[in-house]
Amino acid sequence: MKNQEFKKSVNHKLVDIINYVPGSVVMKAILKKKTGTVVISSFDIGETLPSLTSPFDNLIQVIEGEAEIIINEESNIIEPGSMIIIPAHVKSMVRANTRFKMLSTVIKSGYEDVII
Template sequence: MLTKSSPFDILIQILEGLAEIIIEEESNMVQMGQVIIIPAHAKDRIKANSKFKMLSTIIKSGYEDISL
């Protein structure tokens, strides 16, 4: 399973179904109508245990240092 990170916060909204979102090895079950924020630079992965739809929004304030 792919683990990744982003230099920005990411807001995930579940539109249909149920998703398991793992942030820094902590499992979060997020269902339809719920949202979760993945903090910048946190290792995360999204596990599809069943079908679901989500909306992912990158939150960029313009103050982040993206030079890695």
């Protein structure tokens, strides 16, 4: 399936971009560039993203439900309208104690001299 790009200059309601799928984590790229990505995800209750370490900081914003973000074995409950930054090079895990949707923004380092 071809990755469909979102229309630019059009208002999109975040919670409607992605649906829940029973027993699944669903991810959809909103923006995917070599300098970073913005991904929206939905997690059904009981689902997890396994523990991983990323070379880049990851900004997590919860837009519906409640997420448990575990960073260096410390649990953080993130509610809608709240955010947390998962630091680069640190073990983290995402757990769905309830269904939730989140927005993940990764800006890759190494482009500090580029003016946006």
